[in-house]
Amino acid sequence: MKIIVIGAGLAGLTVAISLAQTGHDVIVLESAAEITYIGAGIQVSSNSSKILRSLGIDKHIRKYCTEPVDLRMMRWKGGEVLVECPLKKPALEEYGSPYWHIHRADFHRGLVARAAELGITIHLDSRVVKVEPDVPALTTKNGQQLTTDLIVASDGLHSTCREIVLGYKSPPVPTGQMVYRVTLPAKKLQGIPELEELITIPRNNHWIGPHGTILSYLLEGVNETLVNFVFTCDVNMEDGVNQKIGTNEDVREAFKNWDPRIDKMLSLVDKVLEWRLFTNDEIPTWTHPSSKMVLIGDAAHAMTPYLAQGAAMGIEDGAILGGILAQADYCTTKTLPQALKMYEKLRIKRTAMVAEASVSSRWFTQMEDGQKQRERDEWLLAHPGIWKGHINIRSRKEFLDELFGYDADKALNEELAAQRKERDAVTDKAEKRLVRLCSIL
Template sequence: MIIVIGAGLAGLTVAIALQQAGHKVTVLESAPQITYIGAGIQVSSNSSRVLRTLGVEPHIVKYCTEPVDLRMMRWKTGEVLVECPLKQPAQEEYNSPYWHIHRADFHRGLMARALEVGVTVHLDSRITKVEPDIPRLTTKAGKAYTPDLVVASDGLHSICREIVLGKKSPPNPTGQMVYRVTLPAKKLAGVPGLEEFATIPRNNHWIGPHATILSYLLEGIEQPLINFVFTCDSTMDEGVDTKLEGSEEVRERFKEWDPRLGVMLEHVQEVLKWRLFTHHELANWAHPANKVVLIGDAAHAMTPYLAQGAAMGIEDAAVLAGILAEPDFATVDKLPESLKLYENIRIKRAARVAEASISSRYFTQMSDGPDQEARDKWMLEHPGIWEQHINIRSRKEFLDELFGYDVYTVLSEALAKARKEGVDAVTAQVGTSSVSAIPAVL
């Protein structure tokens, strides 16, 4: 039996994958009931490929939109600096769609698929004690579980990460926060200059000093929505990581930005503030006893600037379950080799994407001045996707490595090498392109 701690996106994905691989899987979730916070989420080709393989697509596709492109705009005026396609390369080059979906609809779809394939889910099952050498888990109600393996998908503030590492490992504040907003698209109907935001599926980015704004359309379970993410330097009180409040603060902080944003914010009453954290790269994701292993945010919480946090957890799930689907890696006595192979494939891949995400922040949040002017001039002269583009979101070789990453091909090659040369010979496929901003040439 395998226990998954946490019924979030990565936890449910790995539960589905492990159950389909022939294991008996139980998910323990601390919340007494499933509630949905957050807003939109981006599911790029590298992760949609996994979801389609696992049979999740039929449960979510009607709630997905496919953005035609990504547009970056000047913060103050809304001047378009660069556009690059998303839908066409996703379908034609990476062979799996790029989706936007509300997190609640995504989570409901994963839960439906998990139950459909036979996963057992227990709510109100907060873990109060972890004995990794046995392994044994004890819940707040005193219920004890002794599985063969514990997969810890217990999120940013994971209790299992400290146990795996043998020391405290709190997440690191990035110094930034987001205001998350959803707005019914119909509220912008007929408003001059705003129709495209309410009708065209697109990744809209405003880039400016110490802040970025993202908007995109969501299908929604009841009606189309516009999802906004205002990312900026944090003003949240110490010890407060999330807070629901009115829209006055975000309207004040962004009042000098593109006037269209102010008009849209006039229709917003409620905003969710969310502090941003990350983790430094961990040396290992498995406990030395090889009976507890980390996945998703518990292993590698990352900044949101490339929208890859959930995608990395979904990739983790496919790799871990794929290894444990193989008869020669699926038995308890083979767990040391299996978990080492999982780490070798995943740790450096996740670390590289995390590094690229941080680089993207500093490229898009430049202060006004000569560097920003050179950046904007170069992007205006180089629309679309190019090799060696200064914007990582338009850099062909990096996008091929990010969105074109086929986790199943990677896994197949890793398994073949492990069988031939041993697990230690397997290394992560991380690519060779630059993940840093390339200086603009004036």
């Protein structure tokens, strides 16, 4: 089939690769005039690294990945460790694929390199301004008109395609929170005794406090090792502004009573990126009634970042959609209605479950100090590591099995087998009815 993907973000490029790998003719339209890279890190858990490996993307990014040993949750004020949940070992031994930290720029570049290997054309400076999903066809801002067999809309959080698919507006909803993002060379912390510890072992350091958290982890940059910090707090930005460059003074003010190591680190920083956080309401369908246009990634299910799973879900979407459209029974324009129904069946429930877990993680980690917080901390101190029934979702065995243990290929094969069984049962029943009818006659 001829497939057009709108948007060259992490989800758009992954689905393009997944579709092209099975022989579809894919082009990507991207509104940005060049692929620029936002300076921040991203966590890639086993459920998504497994897919990146099976799509041949890992060879382009592997050398830029660090593998955190664990997730270490700490008290906001003094940095006392409350709980350490292993990440590296279970990722490799139980979930069969590594847990990575990588700079978004390197991740994106790796996806572009893999797309180029597969002959995918990415048209930059090609904002889609008109979509005719019944044809399906679209027009870019340059007046270029394109017809295709399927439109995969991966136009992100502020998607305009979402409204076209749904037939009503469903804008992203502000969460009331924002993040400050800071990335600096790790060597800047070297030789400072209280900060050096943050850069010696690759781990996921997570300070948890009232109405906010701080996350830090190491990144293997192109030229040097970097350390990435994400400060989450209640919104402290002017109305109407969603992203801007800030200064270290804003962050120092917002986090002034936190672990003193933070202020020390911030004194070494000059550039800060401010980012308002949004989420999407869950929607009942991701497919246009024509079955010729479908949503993917943040356009379908932007979620809060408290579990670091937004892109991972878009990557899973890409693997599943590509996997379905690779099947002989589902790879033509005639079978698109059934194919997209299966895609929704496999994706909507899972992404909603993860989005909900992400919100509950916000409330768990951002409690006000008081009785409930003291009880939480006592419990965490008494239950290090990963346990069944753990009160912390990031340490809860059964949840981690479901989240990180997800295998897109396996999930798809199980669904295909179930559908085949259902079809066989219907055929069997019809045949038996025919035999009975013949014997009566």
